[in-house]
Amino acid sequence: MSRYVARTLRSDDFSTLMELETTLFGDAGEGELGRYYIRLCCDFFKDSCFMVEAAGKPAGYLLSFTRGKEVYCTTLAVLPEYQGSRATHTLLRAFVGSILGWAESCWFTVEEDNHAARALHAMLGAKEIEVRPDFYGTGHPRIISRIDRDAFMALRARFEKVGLVDRQADAKEPRAAESSGIAAVA
Template sequence: MGTVRLATAADFESLCAIDHAAFGDHAYDRFALRQFLALFPRSVFLAESDQGEPLGMAIGGHVASGEPGWVLSVAVVPSARGQGLGRELADRLTRRLAELGARKVRLTVEESNRAGRALYASLGYREVGRDDAYFGRGHARFLMEWTAVSGD
């Protein structure tokens, strides 16, 4: 499967390529990805094949100890899906946000994304809310939350 490591500014183009391959028209714009790298350098992960091909990424944000962390994106290119990489990235990011002081980690997921909701639930996230117009009318999202336990 390759390696998962913290991304650096040198990985910017790879992150953009992964995001576009995974989300198409719904990908973040380049400005947002550049800002995530600058703001959250300790919680942006890149997954690469053994040959250095970009396969996936996970981006999270955490501002202050005691405040919740946020999973901003977990993305895997279509050719690398179904191999556990999304799970590894989501788990690695959740643990990193906890290491940075987040006792809770939150994310939103599309109502129609049953696979994503199941993945996050299997990692200990639970649904704690729903916003019927998160991205505007007709774009419902579930809010999910992971809570650290002693020893995490």
């Protein structure tokens, strides 16, 4: 069994994230995130973005942005050889653990036919709010879902019960936890 470690991004993760993007999305004929977007994640939003490593090698990543007490989770991607493993669990544990104590809401967008992501969002407590028909341009709809404060409290209770977060320990906002290197090991 591999040991998975999640950590916040660093500036020097840029090339690694671009390679993962190409492998996961570009080689599959899907659109990749732009270089500027990845650079923003590595340099300016690194405290709300995570990489998971398996035996020291990149296995996936989660990108999110914060604005006030709102979080926007934009990408969760895991290499095929690690899908269905604890890599996704480890990323989610790090991400959720970093926002549970302060976030008022967390937003997601997802394609209608991505049933795995929709189920994951629902498991976290997200409610599907609307479908935006042309989210990424004409003919590219996305479902918008949201975890509200009450759902966060229920999620926290579930995570505490199974030992995924410390009881009564409040995470700090990313700006207050600058370069915290939050890690989760599974």
